[in-house]
Amino acid sequence: MNVESTDVLIIGSGIAGLMTAECLRSHKNVTIVTKSSFRSSNSYLAQGGIAAVTETEDHWAEHFMDTVTAGSFHNEETLSEILVKEGTEMIRQLEEWNVPFDRNKDGSLTLGREGGHRRSRIIHAGGDRTGSRIIDTLYKRIAGHVTMKEYEIAGDLIIKQGRCAGAWTKNSEGEITIYFASTIILACGGAAGLYSVHSNDRSISGDSIALAYRAGAVLSDLEFIQFHPTMLFKKGVSYGLVSEAVRGEGGRLVTSEGAPVMSGVHELGDLAPRDVVSRTIFGFIQKGEDIFLDVSKVKNFTNRFPSITSQCKKADVVLKEGKIPVAPGAHFTMGGTVTNQWGETTVPCLYAVGEASRTGVHGANRLASNSLLEGVVFAKRTASRILESKDHEVSIYPVEWGFPTQKQKKLPEKIEIQRQMTQYAGIVRTGKDLDKALRWFRRFSIDKPDYYSTPDEIERMNMLQTGWLIISSAQMRTESRGGHYRSDYPTKNDNDWLKKQIYRKKDWNEQAEAEKTAAGIFA
Known part of the structure; x- marks a missing residue:
């Protein structure tokens, strides 16, 4: 067992974690712990761009309105305003750091449009490789200045004298490390990986929610899971996300007979908010219909969307025919650990950023391309609060070897947890189905991990913990709103x-x- 100390311990290596590290590295000793490689994050996979007001014709109030409309008016107003106002400044910052954003011939930023936006304000890099371009830029900036520990999963947070004092981890070799820190930041993503079909990196399994819950932090809005309308889905296999930007460039959802799917459903048609489009497609699939994304009118598709083109090749989809088979898949977690505008949770010295947090800016349904924006805006704010706060000395507590209080019951396989979540807590939910899921989860003792737990067991425990929390939250909200749709209750x-x-x-x-x-x- 190793014992280490650091000023700031960041758990997770997505855009929010790396941005926070970048803003702190010149002032603090920063250690990042991530369960896989630093590139294994939803941020790195992000095909869509980053939304922000960058043109004089656009206005932050319009972006704000699109955000809360998509969020079914469940958003935190003050924090949503901060998001859209400070987004412009953060784009300038990323430009100064040489993130290779796509540009027009005159040097101006190329702006696209995605679902829920009434203006073109989506900035991309490398076509559909925006996330990877930003992550690579941030990583180059922190390399050599921050300690990065890859392939270490956080087993649990350490709570001492009413505050978070660190965390213990286990690496792929089975080695345990105890980290003590004055500041701990959760940045390990959401929980969409709990579903059978999802867009997330394989490493995403609800760890941040489980860690925060066991530490006593307040959680909120866990029932709001966003399902992306267009996963490349063929013969029961998901091959990854087909960016909403494709529809922004003229792609249209159609049936196998070519009938438009979104005709008469919403005023924005194919660019309606994601919850609306996902439920519409789901309805067709339930009736036995196959749904396709018609890309025949999208100009320069292969050059504009290289990642999606590669996915189509893997799935043996012939792009010359102009139709990509799609189906909805779990994509984003609107809820999480409740934070204020400075990233502070209800547990002293514990912060949360990015999808691990519940800032409230996404309401009940995230507006397209606001996730990368949230990551950079609130990461900078979190870092500024940490730098302004009175320094806590890193306390080194006696390390106790934890013995299991009881023999852990056999854990279900990940695929079975995903099957339960998909069948009973998916795009359309009912009270009866949620009751069935709760009874299934209660069959297992959801103990917290101990030093004897393997990384795989820790992950499955987190999945059980988080799945139970999501289903319990969904059962308590007896209305339909955004990403939480109850067919047994009306929409407000x-x-x-x-x-x-x-x-x-x-x-x-x-x-x-x-x-x-x-x-x-x-x-």
Whole structure:
């Protein structure tokens, strides 16, 4: 067993974790622990871009309105405003760091449009490789300045005297390390990997939620799971995400007979919010229909979307025929560990950033390309709060060898956990189905990991813990909203709330401009 100390311990290596490390590295000793390689994250896989207001014709109030509309008006207003206002500055920062964003011939940023956006404000890099381009840039900046520990899974957080004091990990060789730190940051993603068909990296299994729960942190909105409408899905096998940007460039959802899927469903058609499109496709599939993304009218598809083109080759999809078989898959977790605008959780010295956190900016359904934006905006804010806070000395506590209190019951295989989540807590839910899932999860004793647990056992324990929490949350919310759809309860409509509440601004001029925008959309 090894014992190490550091100023800041970051668990996870996605965009939020790396951005936080970049902002702290000149002032603190930073250690990053990640369960796989640093490239194994949802951020690295992100095909879609990063949404932000960068043109004078656009306005933060419009981006804000698109965000809360997609979020079914469940968003935290103050934090959502911070997200869209500070997003512009963060794009400039990434440009200064030489992230290779796509540009037009005149040097201006190339802007795309995705679901839920009423303007083109999506910035890409390398076509559909935005996430990897940003991650590689951030990694180069922190390399040599930050300690990176790969292939180590966090077993549990260490809570001493009412605050988080560190964490213990186990690596792929079975070695245990105890990390003590003055600041601990959860940045290990969400929980969409708990479903059979998903867009997430293989390493994503709800670890952040389980770790925070066992540490006593407040969690919220776990029932809101976003299902992306277009996973490349052929003969029961998922080959990865087909970016929403394809529909933004003219791709259309059709049946095998060529009938438009989204006709008459939503005013934005194929670019409707993701929950709407996913449920519509799901309805067709339940009736035995195959759904395709018609890309025949997308110009320069192979050059514009190289990653998707590669996926199509693996799936033996002939792009010349112009149709990609698709189906919805779990994509993003709106809920998580509750944080304020500075990344602080309810447990002292414990922070959370990115998809591991519940800032409330996504409401009940995330707006396309707001996830990378959240990662950079609130990572910078979290780092600034840590630098402003009174330094805590790193306390080294006596290490106790933990013995199991009881023999762990046999854990279910990951595929069985995924099957239960997909069947009973998927795109469409009912109280009866959720009850069935809860009874299944209660068959297992969900103990916390101990030093004897293998990395695989730790992951499965986390999956059980997080799955139970998601299903319990879904059972308690007796309404349909955003990514949580209960067929046994009606959908609420809060447009009046939006009109009355979201444009309360301190500055009269900003308020007038926002109200003018709202008047145009809600006329």
